[in-house]
Amino acid sequence: MQTIDERASVPEARIKNMEEFSAISGISRPTVSKYFHDPESVRQSTRKRIEKALERYDYRPNIFAMNQNRKLTKNVGIVVPLLADPYFAEIARNLEQRCIDAGYRPTLFSAHGDPDLEVEVLENLRSLKPAGVLLAPLGRASHRDALAKFCDDVPTLIFDSSVDEMGIAFVGSDNFQFTSHITDYLCRTGEPPCFFEMKTPANPNAHRRRQAYLKAMEAFGHAPQVISVDGEGWAFEEIGRLGGHEALTNKQFSTNTILCSNDRLAIGLLTACYEQGVKVGRAPDCAIRVAGQDGHPNSRYTCPPLTTISHDYDAVSKHAAETLLEAIEGHVSPWKSTRLEGKLILRDSA
Amino acid sequence: MQTIDERASVPEARIKNMEEFSAISGISRPTVSKYFHDPESVRQSTRKRIEKALERYDYRPNIFAMNQNRKLTKNVGIVVPLLADPYFAEIARNLEQRCIDAGYRPTLFSAHGDPDLEVEVLENLRSLKPAGVLLAPLGRASHRDALAKFCDDVPTLIFDSSVDEMGIAFVGSDNFQFTSHITDYLCRTGEPPCFFEMKTPANPNAHRRRQAYLKAMEAFGHAPQVISVDGEGWAFEEIGRLGGHEALTNKQFSTNTILCSNDRLAIGLLTACYEQGVKVGRAPDCAIRVAGQDGHPNSRYTCPPLTTISHDYDAVSKHAAETLLEAIEGHVSPWKSTRLEGKLILRDSA
DNA sequence: ACATTTTTTTTACGCGCGTAAAGATTTACT
DNA sequence: AGTAAATCTTTACGCGCGTAAAAAAAATGT
Numbered sequence: 001m002q003t004i005d006e007r008a009s010v011p012e013a014r015i016k017n018m019e020e021f022s023a024i025s026g027i028s029r030p031t032v033s034k035y036f037h038d039p040e041s042v043r044q045s046t047r048k049r050i051e052k053a054l055e056r057y058d059y060r061p062n063i064f065a066m067n068q069n070r071k072l073t074k075n076v077g078i079v080v081p082l083l084a085d086p087y088f089a090e091i092a093r094n095l096e097q098r099c100i101d102a103g104y105r106p107t108l109f110s111a112h113g114d115p116d117l118e119v120e121v122l123e124n125l126r127s128l129k130p131a132g133v134l135l136a137p138l139g140r141a142s143h144r145d146a147l148a149k150f151c152d153d154v155p156t157l158i159f160d161s162s163v164d165e166m167g168i169a170f171v172g173s174d175n176f177q178f179t180s181h182i183t184d185y186l187c188r189t190g191e192p193p194c195f196f197e198m199k200t201p202a203n204p205n206a207h208r209r210r211q212a213y214l215k216a217m218e219a220f221g222h223a224p225q226v227i228s229v230d231g232e233g234w235a236f237e238e239i240g241r242l243g244g245h246e247a248l249t250n251k252q253f254s255t256n257t258i259l260c261s262n263d264r265l266a267i268g269l270l271t272a273c274y275e276q277g278v279k280v281g282r283a284p285d286c287a288i289r290v291a292g293q294d295g296h297p298n299s300r301y302t303c304p305p306l307t308t309i310s311h312d313y314d315a316v317s318k319h320a321a322e323t324l325l326e327a328i329e330g331h332v333s334p335w336k337s338t339r340l341e342g343k344l345i346l347r348d349s350a
Numbered sequence: 351m352q353t354i355d356e357r358a359s360v361p362e363a364r365i366k367n368m369e370e371f372s373a374i375s376g377i378s379r380p381t382v383s384k385y386f387h388d389p390e391s392v393r394q395s396t397r398k399r400i401e402k403a404l405e406r407y408d409y410r411p412n413i414f415a416m417n418q419n420r421k422l423t424k425n426v427g428i429v430v431p432l433l434a435d436p437y438f439a440e441i442a443r444n445l446e447q448r449c450i451d452a453g454y455r456p457t458l459f460s461a462h463g464d465p466d467l468e469v470e471v472l473e474n475l476r477s478l479k480p481a482g483v484l485l486a487p488l489g490r491a492s493h494r495d496a497l498a499k500f501c502d503d504v505p506t507l508i509f510d511s512s513v514d515e516m517g518i519a520f521v522g523s524d525n526f527q528f529t530s531h532i533t534d535y536l537c538r539t540g541e542p543p544c545f546f547e548m549k550t551p552a553n554p555n556a557h558r559r560r561q562a563y564l565k566a567m568e569a570f571g572h573a574p575q576v577i578s579v580d581g582e583g584w585a586f587e588e589i590g591r592l593g594g595h596e597a598l599t600n601k602q603f604s605t606n607t608i609l610c611s612n613d614r615l616a617i618g619l620l621t622a623c624y625e626q627g628v629k630v631g632r633a634p635d636c637a638i639r640v641a642g643q644d645g646h647p648n649s650r651y652t653c654p655p656l657t658t659i660s661h662d663y664d665a666v667s668k669h670a671a672e673t674l675l676e677a678i679e680g681h682v683s684p685w686k687s688t689r690l691e692g693k694l695i696l697r698d699s700a
Numbered sequence: 701a702c703a704t705t706t707t708t709t710t711t712a713c714g715c716g717c718g719t720a721a722a723g724a725t726t727t728a729c730t
Numbered sequence: 731a732g733t734a735a736a737t738c739t740t741t742a743c744g745c746g747c748g749t750a751a752a753a754a755a756a757a758t759g760t
Binding site for chain 3: 366367368369379380383386387393395411412414415416417418419420421
Binding site for chain 2: 060062063064065067068083084085086089090092093096108109110112123124126127128237238241267268270271273274275297298300301302303304305348
């Protein structure tokens with residue numbers, strides 16, 4: 001490499017591609033390519049030369065061209081059902097960080113609550129040639145066959161909500177434990193709870209929670225009561241609020257304690273209670289107790305702050321990311337489901 | 351094109367690229383390429399033949415390879431400061447939809463509240479060769495020069511929070527009008543408000559709102575009072591809660607009405623009020639009134655529901671998307687700032 | 701100083717698709 | 731039927747980079 005590009009004397013000259021950069025740095029393109037793949041893989045002296053050039057010209061390889069012809073990419077896709085829900089935003093961010101720390105390039109997608117968009121996202125994801133993907137399916141509404149076909153083609157770890165035995169593994173929370181645990185707490189500290197849920201929940205975890213509630217109540221020798229409210233879609237708070245109004249008006253709650261299927265529903269219910277002047281909490285002057293499930297980011301700021309059982313965000317995302325990355329790196333193992341326990345968060349609502 | 355690929359008889363044969371697809375469809379690759387660029391651009395009969403093949407083999411072009419050598423792509427990047435904030439999630443989704451409807455391919459990114467990540471995201475965005483980008487900067491913490499350089503290279507519309515006179519235009523809300531309007535409302539319906547804000551707000555809109563508050567109070571002939579609470583970062587609710595506790599304990603509020611700089615701060619303040627047993631609302635038995643600003647998705651579900659002045663989400667995102675897409679399509683015009691008025695949303699908190 | 705090992709350079713092709721140009725084919729139209 | 735216009739096929743190159751193989755150069759060891 002003898003020729004030094006004349007433009008090297010003009011600091012502002014923008015480097016368009018690796019070819020140009022290799023010219024001004026005086027290092028051959030394949031070596032430069034190697035450097036960007038792993039800076040440690042080239043000799044110390046050439047690394048210095050490259051980095052010196054890098055200081056003067058802020059060239060960066062085109063990430064999409066990079067992946068075009070690579071055997072194994074470092075891309076991982078993260079797909080959640082609905083980014084507008086802070087719960088998913090939170091866990092997605094957590095997963096992103098773990099991927100970055102492990103040297104991977106995460107890209108985040110949301111299905112925006114729409115099953116068609118979910119498969120659309122997955123189809124587009126193929127173009128990224130991802131080494132793997134972390135997928136939280138929409139749930140009930142997901143197009144099973146499309147997801148399954150995707151999982152056949154690219155290493156996919158399912159998290160949050162499981163759909164059949166898809167992908168390389170499932171990591172999520174132990175919904176039975178969630179509901180049993182908080183039901184137990186509620187029974188020990190006051191009247192046994194009734195269960196407040198959506199009639200047609202978007203996601204299979206809700207079914208598990210109802211089952212766990214019924215079983216727990218039976219075990220404790222109490223009569224269960226399930227209130228299933230109408231409502232489709234992902235506007236859980238509004239569904240909870242409207243359903244709450246109806247249930248309160250018709251005096252459908254058989255006890256003074258209400259366990260909600262999830263925190264967002266509980267938030268809506270709390271609003272309904274407020275609007276009807278029903279005081280919520282565990283103080284003597286309160287009419288009812290309300291508890292949620294999920295440990296939603298907003299649950300701390302309701303009035304009263306919501307007693308709930310929280311996902312172990314860190315543990316779930318850690319286990320999910322590690323399992324996927326191990327699989328990517330060749331660690332083969334049979335399909336496995338891991339469900340982590342939740343932690344009870346005691347606040348003023350119950 | 352005489353040779354029909356033998357694999358055509360095996361329906362399951364996966365098509366790897368456009369070459370293979372053109373073979374089994376019997377149409378030349380350039381024509382197939384043209385079809386995918388715009389199905390209307392090929393003759394009706396060939397379009398049918400392609401679509402018939404498409405039914406048997408679900409081939410889709412690689413979107414990243416597509417953009418590799420295109421003069422003008424249909425990509426648009428959408429960058430928000432923090433996806434975990436439902437406000438941004440909401441507006442981002444709105445923008446995405448508008449881009450899709452206009453025939454563009456939006457991709458969503460979040461800076462996750464980190465200025466370094468913000469420039470990182472923009473650098474990576476370059477690889478996408480976007481036709482344009484919709485950028486809501488972090489604000490105060492943003493690396494101005496990096497953003498400016500990016501705006502020089504790719505058509506960028508700034509929204510939500512303006513940073514200098516960057517990009518092709520700014521579209522956001524009229525923060526002066528916001529605060530003037532709601533201050534006016536509060537003054538007319540009770541005691542004039544004091545102003546509750548963060549000492550070092552993340553985003554320049556906060557300054558405008560404080561100024562507007564001061565000016566409005568002066569205009570109405572009332573003495574203003576600004577309570578600035580400590581706190582860094584994006585955990586506004588917690589900052590509002592802690593600051594609220596301190597202000598309540600020290601009796602810093604000079605009137606019974608508190609206008610918060612934004613809804614998330616207000617949500618935290620409401621929690622502090624609850625925790626101190628201070629009743630909020632406009633009913634006779636309430637101690638204070640609290641109002642927010644933004645029309646945050648959660649504001650409907652606080653207890654009491656939060657009176658606020660809401661962004662016109664639809665109008666902002668519509669104007670932002672249209673302005674960018676017009677610019678992309680050749681419509682040149684000088685830099686311009688558009689600030690849309692907000693709508694007062696009366697609820698129970700004030 | 702020599703041979704050996706490690707690293708770099710050259711050369712060349714591939715990824716999946718855009719795109720331009722010239723020729724062949726098909727359509728539309730008088 | 732004949733001509734012009736529209737569309738398609740062929741051929742060829744480009745985008746920005748990965749990667750393999752052979753040759754050249756540099757570092758290492760004795």
